[in-house]
Amino acid sequence: MDVLVIEGGRRLDGAVAIAGAKNAALPQIAASLLSEAPLTLCGLPKVTDVATMLGLAETYGVVVERIGPHEAILGAARAGNAEAPYDSVRRMRASVLVLGPLLARFGEARVSLPGGCAIGARPVDLHLKALAALGATLDVEAGIIVAQVPAGGLVGGRIVLASPSVGATETAMMAATRARGETEILNAARDPEVQDLAECLCAMGATIEGAGTHRIRVAGPTTWRPARHEIVPDRIEAGTYAIAAAITGGRLELSGARLEHLAIVGEVLESMGVRLFPTDRGLMVDGTGRLHGVDIATEPYPGFPTDLQAQYMALASIAEGAALVRETVFENRFMHVPELARLGADIRLEGTSALVRGGRRLRGAPVMATDLRASVCLVLAGLAAEGTTIVNRVYHLDRGYEELDRKLVRCGAAISRETR
Ligand SMILES: CC(=O)N[C@H]1[C@@H](OP(=O)(O)OP(=O)(O)OC[C@H]2O[C@@H](n3ccc(=O)[nH]c3=O)[C@H](O)[C@@H]2O)O[C@H](CO)[C@@H](O)[C@@H]1O
Numbered sequence: 001m002d003v004l005v006i007e008g009g010r011r012l013d014g015a016v017a018i019a020g021a022k023n024a025a026l027p028q029i030a031a032s033l034l035s036e037a038p039l040t041l042c043g044l045p046k047v048t049d050v051a052t053m054l055g056l057a058e059t060y061g062v063v064v065e066r067i068g069p070h071e072a073i074l075g076a077a078r079a080g081n082a083e084a085p086y087d088s089v090r091r092m093r094a095s096v097l098v099l100g101p102l103l104a105r106f107g108e109a110r111v112s113l114p115g116g117c118a119i120g121a122r123p124v125d126l127h128l129k130a131l132a133a134l135g136a137t138l139d140v141e142a143g144i145i146v147a148q149v150p151a152g153g154l155v156g157g158r159i160v161l162a163s164p165s166v167g168a169t170e171t172a173m174m175a176a177t178r179a180r181g182e183t184e185i186l187n188a189a190r191d192p193e194v195q196d197l198a199e200c201l202c203a204m205g206a207t208i209e210g211a212g213t214h215r216i217r218v219a220g221p222t223t224w225r226p227a228r229h230e231i232v233p234d235r236i237e238a239g240t241y242a243i244a245a246a247i248t249g250g251r252l253e254l255s256g257a258r259l260e261h262l263a264i265v266g267e268v269l270e271s272m273g274v275r276l277f278p279t280d281r282g283l284m285v286d287g288t289g290r291l292h293g294v295d296i297a298t299e300p301y302p303g304f305p306t307d308l309q310a311q312y313m314a315l316a317s318i319a320e321g322a323a324l325v326r327e328t329v330f331e332n333r334f335m336h337v338p339e340l341a342r343l344g345a346d347i348r349l350e351g352t353s354a355l356v357r358g359g360r361r362l363r364g365a366p367v368m369a370t371d372l373r374a375s376v377c378l379v380l381a382g383l384a385a386e387g388t389t390i391v392n393r394v395y396h397l398d399r400g401y402e403e404l405d406r407k408l409v410r411c412g413a414a415i416s417r418e419t420r
């Protein structure tokens, strides 16, 4: 199993190319199942989740033709139905995103129920309710979601999401492209990845309005056409490198990063003392000044992203003063706290809040990654720590960061990957 060995205490300086967003790529690969015409995706990040999703699409007969390191043509003309196996869904919860497209295209679908994961229970009830509002019948039999469409297919309807779930909004939007008539999705998630999926679906022939707002309208059914779509840059990867610059007291230019997708994150970093400014290529992050902790609460987009909470906590640990971190999206997303404590962080947990007492000098130690963002937070802490940090279970990190160690090394970090 791979580990990362980090010699901390080096200031980062240089440029990092931000990859396409994993969380935009995954639903778009699922969306390829909707259409008989080919979909060319550009900017696919080289991460294991994308490989897993492409592999899952292939099990349905999607032909994946790699035409470049980050480009693939997905041809679902001869795709057919099958059961999404528990093993794929267990490894990657986003596998459940094939449910809507399969149901809408083939009239039925069987997808393993994902179950909980390290960060929370993560039910899929909102996905199921959204499909039911379009006329589907849904059951769970022996851990498998069994979904069926009435004779005549899905019919457009009004979907009111109890909370603005990203995945449920994507499921609803994808299924609605094949429903007859208009679908309205209320209390929709407004994330850039939802907007990017809508843009991709529109390029494929769909008619969608309002993506990026709380009210999305989809007019179906779609006449599909060949499409090419460039995946939006990964705002979570960009935010992670912005924190890497800050935690090492360095400067990084993030090429491709879009400040408008990081508005609240930028505001938080600036109030800590980090300077951010747009450049021709993306975003410059200057973390050379003194930093002090700021309170944050994670919220659905455009709020502070839960996917940057762990990284922020590493930064708050070395910044001066205290910072209160409230996690409101997932009920169990503090698995990194005991590991940060092993490096010397002073964090008191109380329910869904964590009080970080900053100004700590971190010292390297062996630590264990528990999930994707927890792993990268430990890498960030390792970059700031004196001595050697060994991050175990790096496969979590490889799910969502393209060549993290190489990108950091190019900017002056001392990191090596070893197989132990
Ligand atoms: C592949 C992908 O895009 N993953 C992102 C997506 O996950 P994901 O789409 O799973 O996240 P959701 O927005 O759906 O989840 C938000 C909250 O709603 C709850 N919920 C969700 C669905 C449902 O049917 N019932 C329910 O109760 C979840 O348990 C969670 O507490 O958005 C999350 C929130 O920004 C990010 O952390 C993930 O990185």
Ligand SMILES: C=C(OP(=O)(O)O)C(=O)O
Pocket (backbone or CB within 6 Å): 023, 092, 093, 094, 307, 372, 373, 400
């Ligand atoms: C939680 C994440 O991903 P997923 O929803 O695929 O588990 C993440 O990207 O941080």
